[in-house]
Amino acid sequence: MGSNDRLFEVSRRAMLSAFAAFTAFPMLLHTPAMAQTAVTDPLPSWNDTVTKKAIVTFVERVAKQGSPDLVPSAERIATFDNDGTLWAEQPMYFQLAFALDRVKALAPLHPEWKDNEPFASLLKGDLKAALGGGEAAIFQIVTVTHSGMTTVEFDQIVRDWIATARHPVTGRLYTEMVYQPMLELLAYLRGNGFKTFIVSGGGIDFMRVFADRIYGIPPEQIVGSSGKLSFELRDGKPVLMKLPELNFIDDKAGKPVGIQMHIGRRPIAAFGNSDGDLQMLEWAKGGAGVRFALIVHHTDAEREWAYDRTSSIGRLDKALDTAEAMGWTVVDMKNDWKEIFPFGSK
Amino acid sequence: MGSNDRLFEVSRRAMLSAFAAFTAFPMLLHTPAMAQTAVTDPLPSWNDTVTKKAIVTFVERVAKQGSPDLVPSAERIATFDNDGTLWAEQPMYFQLAFALDRVKALAPLHPEWKDNEPFASLLKGDLKAALGGGEAAIFQIVTVTHSGMTTVEFDQIVRDWIATARHPVTGRLYTEMVYQPMLELLAYLRGNGFKTFIVSGGGIDFMRVFADRIYGIPPEQIVGSSGKLSFELRDGKPVLMKLPELNFIDDKAGKPVGIQMHIGRRPIAAFGNSDGDLQMLEWAKGGAGVRFALIVHHTDAEREWAYDRTSSIGRLDKALDTAEAMGWTVVDMKNDWKEIFPFGSK
Numbered sequence: 001m002g003s004n005d006r007l008f009e010v011s012r013r014a015m016l017s018a019f020a021a022f023t024a025f026p027m028l029l030h031t032p033a034m035a036q037t038a039v040t041d042p043l044p045s046w047n048d049t050v051t052k053k054a055i056v057t058f059v060e061r062v063a064k065q066g067s068p069d070l071v072p073s074a075e076r077i078a079t080f081d082n083d084g085t086l087w088a089e090q091p092m093y094f095q096l097a098f099a100l101d102r103v104k105a106l107a108p109l110h111p112e113w114k115d116n117e118p119f120a121s122l123l124k125g126d127l128k129a130a131l132g133g134g135e136a137a138i139f140q141i142v143t144v145t146h147s148g149m150t151t152v153e154f155d156q157i158v159r160d161w162i163a164t165a166r167h168p169v170t171g172r173l174y175t176e177m178v179y180q181p182m183l184e185l186l187a188y189l190r191g192n193g194f195k196t197f198i199v200s201g202g203g204i205d206f207m208r209v210f211a212d213r214i215y216g217i218p219p220e221q222i223v224g225s226s227g228k229l230s231f232e233l234r235d236g237k238p239v240l241m242k243l244p245e246l247n248f249i250d251d252k253a254g255k256p257v258g259i260q261m262h263i264g265r266r267p268i269a270a271f272g273n274s275d276g277d278l279q280m281l282e283w284a285k286g287g288a289g290v291r292f293a294l295i296v297h298h299t300d301a302e303r304e305w306a307y308d309r310t311s312s313i314g315r316l317d318k319a320l321d322t323a324e325a326m327g328w329t330v331v332d333m334k335n336d337w338k339e340i341f342p343f344g345s346k
Numbered sequence: 347m348g349s350n351d352r353l354f355e356v357s358r359r360a361m362l363s364a365f366a367a368f369t370a371f372p373m374l375l376h377t378p379a380m381a382q383t384a385v386t387d388p389l390p391s392w393n394d395t396v397t398k399k400a401i402v403t404f405v406e407r408v409a410k411q412g413s414p415d416l417v418p419s420a421e422r423i424a425t426f427d428n429d430g431t432l433w434a435e436q437p438m439y440f441q442l443a444f445a446l447d448r449v450k451a452l453a454p455l456h457p458e459w460k461d462n463e464p465f466a467s468l469l470k471g472d473l474k475a476a477l478g479g480g481e482a483a484i485f486q487i488v489t490v491t492h493s494g495m496t497t498v499e500f501d502q503i504v505r506d507w508i509a510t511a512r513h514p515v516t517g518r519l520y521t522e523m524v525y526q527p528m529l530e531l532l533a534y535l536r537g538n539g540f541k542t543f544i545v546s547g548g549g550i551d552f553m554r555v556f557a558d559r560i561y562g563i564p565p566e567q568i569v570g571s572s573g574k575l576s577f578e579l580r581d582g583k584p585v586l587m588k589l590p591e592l593n594f595i596d597d598k599a600g601k602p603v604g605i606q607m608h609i610g611r612r613p614i615a616a617f618g619n620s621d622g623d624l625q626m627l628e629w630a631k632g633g634a635g636v637r638f639a640l641i642v643h644h645t646d647a648e649r650e651w652a653y654d655r656t657s658s659i660g661r662l663d664k665a666l667d668t669a670e671a672m673g674w675t676v677v678d679m680k681n682d683w684k685e686i687f688p689f690g691s692k
Contacts, residue, residue, distance in 0.1 A: 262608060
């Protein structure tokens, strides 16, 4: 992991925001006040720009009865990246925040961590030094926090954490840090016969805990990175143990592979925000018939974050060039989105 | 692979059967003549035995409004083995028949096969010698027939084969060799809010070609064994290449693992026919609340095949003992099934 400057620049603003309490989960019931005048608009949080028009045109072409480009409903597969596409990913991937919190919670059981990196630095509060070990350090942190327990135990650990852990900048629950326009888009697609999937580099078992509740996407429609599992009998009862061994990384060229493994159909629409999504979008666009690829470009430093080509998180460089060259749809968050989060903005 | 005696005993009867032409795919539209008196019975091909009662009782407990054991529809996950559970598996797994046919079709491109086992024996028509090499021989046959092409090419190869290849005993298309009572059971479960999945040791990409058409189970609800895939650009177009490298074996203890990887929920009902399904059934039964496990016991040598504890294909030994000890439901095919295949019986 390169420089963490951005991480710290943003982290300094932690807890500076004080929003009114927001307890209900956003889901799809939320209607921003600004949008209430357009009751028949399925995408009220989208400004009337070419981006919104491109989405609506695509959906009507493939889903409207009588369209010459009609696609059977069963083949209306749409795949979405998660971090930075459906919810925020700054100042760090939320799953990494989970892992760091878990290291602290588990520390009393691991006195040896005081003498071993990256744990020693992490427990001293020096995140920069802890993550200075790069991918190997992160792998160690993920391993000790994501293995050695059953799938049921892990599910409960994530459930407990995500019910209370709060975003360092906004003070919101992580599950509130979802993009209102994307929630509307998910609902709009499903209302037009699409089946929506998450295809993320994030952990498959991590996302499954909350994706149904916050996005309406059930566990069986989540594709993600994973560790190996082992079926065992523990006290005579069957369990699935999470092993400290990598199974699959669902990122970059892994995304089309993950899609084939899990879905077995090529999506006709794919949505991402970084170079990690490039191959998924290429795969979706490479099929016959009408296809749609969309990139969320983070251009709004005021209401969300602004980052792209040089960001260590959610780097968008080659995929942005490809999008421009190929005419894919690019969301200019600042100008295309009327609302950012269900509670407003950062 | 142990003795192939059974294989040859049964194969000798190949093509002895002469049934009336049957061209329509069976699916769920088929209504056996014998069952037409019971129009409201969702399981007309099942005799009124304790087995049928156990199925109906389970479904009503978990799916009927007002039942104290009601399970939310989203959690009504049912997983089915394929070979020997949804369609026949004698005298050999149908996917192996596909692989053998492919070796013959590919032989002109591989002159070296004349001098290398298992191909040399296979091409001379000596199946027994070819398969005498055991798992290593079968692995070689599967590798050369299931890799080295794109997923799209493989799909088309299977599609072409299965449209015309016929079962050596019945002379029927393989897609006709499905169990009418199980088609009814799939439809009955779906009609009661269940989501039905295949969880099979068979190849995931192989089954996806026909499972939607013959079982009403879409590609994204198929879990199976798989080889590794590689995302590549070929002539500038993205493809997924099937590599000659094993990814996952979805059998025995692999079945609960495959279920977690793909579905992320524990099934409340599981259906199998062999020791390869034991752990899947244990996993389904091991959860809280009302659960159902069913084993199809092949007891009808006249209308189908009779085999269990010593069979080299679909061996049912430990799982039968467990079923009896645990009180799982066991289908006695001869006495529980009024009909076997949509076209009648063998």
